Amino acid sequence: MARHRETACASQSTETVHDMTAPSIAIRPALAHGDIADVPGKRVRAINRVVLFNVKYSPNLGDGLLSECLERELMRSLPDCEVVSVDLAGRTEYPASHGRARGLALALLDRCPAPLRQVAARAMLEMLLRTRLRGRYRVGLSGADAVVIGGGNLLTDSDLNFPMKISGALAEAARLSLPVSVYAVGVAPKWSDAGARLFTRAFANARLTWASVRDIRSQEGWAAHFGPRAVLAEVVVDPGVLASLHYPPAPRSLSGRKVGFCVTDPLAVRYHSDKTSAATLEDWYPAALRSLVEAGFEVALFTNGSPEDREYLHGRFYDWIHHARGPVTLSPSFETPADLAAFVSGCNAIVGHRMHACIAAYSFGVPAIGLRWDVKLDSFFELAGRGNHMLDPASVEAGDVGTRTAAAIADHLDPAPLIARACREVAEFAARLQDAMP
Template structure:
């Protein structure tokens, strides 16, 4: 039995690979004998190398364009990509599959129609195969364009949808408000698969000298482009320097790292030496990670993580490592609320040195509520198991596929 996960496993942001690998392994555990694998919605087949990338330049160009021109250009490029390459990629990978899962990750978002068009193309191939689909642990934004809403709704109506579940309450409200009126069922709530990192990845070694704090660096460009509600990204250059210095003063050896996105790596390479000089203490730049296992080994060897990136925080929490979240997108606030750590997230604009120092001290002193974490991990495992059973029951029933197709998007 083969089950395909539709996601962005091989994204340069290794957080996407981390949650994809966790879902692959956990679903395989829940359904012994099943072959569970991922189909990257962007057509990638391996984790990207660590060489130069034009991704940051592309984002900068899109940012500079007028909104109407940016959307028109993106639509034309994506339509060609989906038609000529991505649907063929999905069609080939789905061969022999009994079922498919859309999830997890922040997939139900609409930045220049990127995910609406890619998901509509992939689900057209799922429908053509006549196999059931589960939507599991996805993030959903609330600001879809009319075209994006038509694409998402049409694609999901066209398949045999067995279950629909999102990863937080705000995503549930976004799903229900935008998809229920189109005839889709309300979404349930499940845990993010990244919470299972400590079950599926080995813990990395602890430093032998001072406890290590991982300071995750995210480029301001990424915060502006990918967020619904970007905030707190002003003066990040100075804020990161202050944060490294404050962590050093609190007794930590600081490691500057990224989740892997090229724009983040370029930002760290450019300003990291300046931050090290300003910190006047043990601060290093961590080598880029090649895959989620390397990222997780590093995070799990830290005593504290400070990050904008959601899955740096989720992986750390899975290993019971205190985290301080840097607010920039509602999805991160939602996770900290779910984890019972709402007191430990704030925008950088609201974290001057005195408040950051106090938050670091509190996070280190209080640690993580282990009983609550165990319950969260157990419920997340149960969510995957329940989804898997329902999906297999639908596959066994072999109901005929629906005949409706997603409404085509005009060029």
């Protein structure tokens, strides 16, 4: 993938492409951090520590992948600055044991009437914030010069999860009078009344200096929710697009026919979408695998790491193999974002719902078929010019998946321009962070 770095950040040697500690000498924004001291009349102190609030250690490794990419790319532009993530859920590492209760929680919440569900979730979150999370946010902000909310699908309201956690994080930042930026977040078009009040109050009380979102729909959502009360949000590329610059690629399958099939528990799909029912996917998945096998592909089943996805897949794997009547294998579970990136980079195509499996694939030049469920996935495919490779399991026959995958492979994919844009945007953001220093 050195070609990507040469195109995106011309002049960086191939030897440093995957050196996570090497500063970037290739990107020079209009006002880089080293230039600020030379501006007449402007004297600012160096920025030493930037804290990102996100869900880096989510069991869904896509969140970790985008967080690591943003951390590392910021450090290229701010080589003397410490850039760290504070997980909004209080997690500190990627162990496989994380999130094992999540599947049960989702199932219980799915059975609750909406009003009862929100009351129960709020009570649990209030207890967590009071007894554990606010303290962790406070410790994480020690010595910070700037705070960033992002990236990820954070300005969403599923049972008040992010409204309450982000409110707590911003309250701690406000207590220290720290400047706050928002970077490459997803913004849901609808929040509950309680969620809207929490978000609005939290950002109104913060020292919000700049904001960006990861797609046009999120920009529209930001404007609709905050109106003139907050800064306008710019659109930037999701930092997960930089995966090929920060993770070494695996050897590509020699057969040229390896398809990674990312399985998502239908319950999780239903929890975030009203378009695809669990019953549809229960029958659709095995039929899609047979379609791929009949089209001559070798299928490797995997998940992004969420325990509910793993359990769902492992409970059906043998039946699916029998139904597919061909080369279908189960990939080992991944423990880190690097594992996910390595697997995806070694495939010839990817099929799945999970956004950052598709984004990582795009970064490595691997074509993806996106399975429609959340508008955020449509938004990325449109941004990448691959919108015709979105497929809705609720309306597209599973028997067409093999043909659609072959068409995606045949459709030339050049990720270099979008990678170059993402590099430039992070470098410009780094300059903004430095420029905001007193």
